[in-house]
Amino acid sequence: MPKALPPSDLKLLIEPNDAAPSPLQEVGIAYWTLLGVDPETNEPKWEQRVSALPYKTWSSGAHYAAAAAVTATLPGYSCATCDAELTLTSRQALADTLAGKAVACRACHKRVDEQAAKILEPRSLERRTQRAAEALKQEATVQEARELEQSRREVIADRYPVATNDQEDLLSNASLLAKLGAWR
Ligand SMILES: [Zn+2]
Numbered sequence: 001m002p003k004a005l006p007p008s009d010l011k012l013l014i015e016p017n018d019a020a021p022s023p024l025q026e027v028g029i030a031y032w033t034l035l036g037v038d039p040e041t042n043e044p045k046w047e048q049r050v051s052a053l054p055y056k057t058w059s060s061g062a063h064y065a066a067a068a069a070v071t072a073t074l075p076g077y078s079c080a081t082c083d084a085e086l087t088l089t090s091r092q093a094l095a096d097t098l099a100g101k102a103v104a105c106r107a108c109h110k111r112v113d114e115q116a117a118k119i120l121e122p123r124s125l126e127r128r129t130q131r132a133a134e135a136l137k138q139e140a141t142v143q144e145a146r147e148l149e150q151s152r153r154e155v156i157a158d159r160y161p162v163a164t165n166d167q168e169d170l171l172s173n174a175s176l177l178a179k180l181g182a183w184r
Contacts, residue, residue, distance in 0.1 A: 010034070010036075010037055010044075010074075010098075011075065012032055012034055012072050012073065012074060012088070012094075013072070013073040013074075013075055014028075014029060014032050014070050014071075014072055015070060015071045015073070016028070016029070016069065016070050017068065017069060017070055017071065017120075019120050020068055020069045020070075020120065021125070021129050023054075023129070023132050023133070023136070024058055024065065024068060024069045024119075024128075024129075024132070025069045025070060026069075027053055027054060027055050027058060027062075027065050027066065027069055028065065028066040028067075028068070028069025028070035028072075029069070029070060030047070030048055030053050031050070031053055031055070031062055031063070031065070031066035031069075031070075031091070032066065032070065032072045032088075033046065033047040033048065034046060034047070034094075035047050037098060042098045042099065043095055043098065043099075044091065044094050044095055044098060046091065050062045050091070053065075054132070054135065054136075057128055057131040057132040057135050058119055058128050058132065059115065059119055061115065063089060063090035063091070063092075063112070064112065064115035064116060064119065065119065066090075067089065067106065067112045067113065067115065067116040068115075068116035068117075068119040068120050071087055071106070072087065072088045073085055073086065073087050073088070074086045074087075074088055074094065074097060077097055077103075079103070079104050079105035079107075079108055080102035080103055080104050081104040081105070081108040082104075082105060082107065082108055084105055084107065085105070086103065086105050087105045087106040087107065088103075088105075088106070089104075089105075089106050089109045089112045090112075
């Protein structure tokens with residue numbers, strides 16, 4: 001059983017991988033940004049949901065993208081297999097560790113490093129970096145169009161504060177007396 005740290009002292013050591021381009025490093029850092037540990041359930045609480053992370057241009061698995069981007073170590077804990085300092089393969093590995101389960105380090109999980117190596121293979125990395133940049137650009141274009149549409153609406157609303165010409169609308173807004181007048 002690895003020695004347990006009180007949850008409030010729990011800190012992950014995140015080391016960015018120099019071979020990873022910075023947009024990929026950012027995904028890895030975001031993947032491992034821990035808010036804290038729930039004192040009741042002992043479960044880790046993450047700043048962002050996995051689905052909110054832009055990892056898909058890098059890998060089909062967020063933890064693979066994160067593994068290519070950074071190395072996350074949980075100081076004070078050791079690998080259940082090789083006894084080295086515990087490097088984490090995924091968020092689940094941290095949850096399992098906190099639940100008292102035996103967890104193996106990255107070096108003992110060949111698949112994670114294999115997937116990370118695939119992402120970092122130079123030609124694939126170039127392609128993925130390009131795709132990630134395009135995805136970001138597209139996102140910015142969509143955002144820009146949204147803002148333009150919003151400001152266009154505001155201009156119209158300013159210019160025509162009462163846009164309704166609907167007779168019924170006007171009637172229902174008028175006082176009862178005025179309405180009676182209108183029917184006369
Ligand atoms: Zn190990």
